[in-house]
Amino acid sequence: MQVKVFNSYESLVKKAFGIVKNIVKRNPYAVLGLATGNTMIGLYKLMIEDCKQNRTSYKHIRTINLDEYKGLSAGDEQSYAYYMRKNLFDKIDISSGNTHIPIGIAENEDAECKRYNKILDSLPRDLQILGIGSNGHIAFNEPNTKFGSETHVAKLTESTITANSRLFKDISEVPEKAFTMGIKNIMQAKQIIVLASGEDKAEAVYNFVKGKVTEKFPASVLQLHPNCIVFVDKTAGCLL
Ligand code: F6R
DSSP: OOEESSHHHHHHHHHHHHHHHHHHHHOOOEEEEEEESGGGGHHHHHHHHHHHHOOOTTOOOEESSSSSETTTTTTTTTHHHHHHHHHTTTGGGEEEEEGGGGOOTTHHHHHHHHHHHHHHHHHHOOOEEEEOOOOOOOOBOOOOTTOOOOOOOOOOHHHHHHHHGGGGSGGGGSSEEEEEEOHHHTSSSSSSEEEOOOOGGGHHHHHHHHHHOOSSGGGGGGGGTTTTTEEETTTTTTTT
């Protein structure tokens, strides 16, 4: 696992964007695994700008998102489907049929998880982009999730609910469960880039980069991936 510490969030996302752009240019049919959350916003802004200014095309690119809150429809402003449309998909030339996100309001959980696993099997990801939770989660794989897990419904921990409540009117509105890719699914991507910014991620970054590989700290599994790069800004990397 390669770790690179940047002076600023801006330089970190610029470098990550360079990798995404190379992949998209090399293979206009590439498959990208995408994440939501604050950390991704700067990267998506650069992709949008580049698509507009340099006509980099995402027309045939396929995307698979990590997760979606259970119980939220794609039209709900708090859903990850909405986040993706607002922060990326509606502003680049990707075709919506090529974008995949779990269906938050799927009634049959098992069927939805199976459907998503099939998508993941049929579209091997060239690149998976990840953020990290301060408790070490990747996607919504919370501490003690099995490394062999595939798409499942996860119960969110109190710390994740509290962290994510900043985007809701009230903490009581944060869903307690989510559909999420499993750790095994994440590890199947050919390449992984983890992005982390800010002091509140410093301990998590230290633990997953330097700590023991353990299901207690899900991101630590990334030490076992053959092609994983970690980009952190100097505040997130201050304990390394
Ligand atoms: C998002 C996701 C989460 C976030 C993580 C960091 O789809 O799966 O694991 O990547 O919670 O979120 P931010 O970037 O908001 O700190």
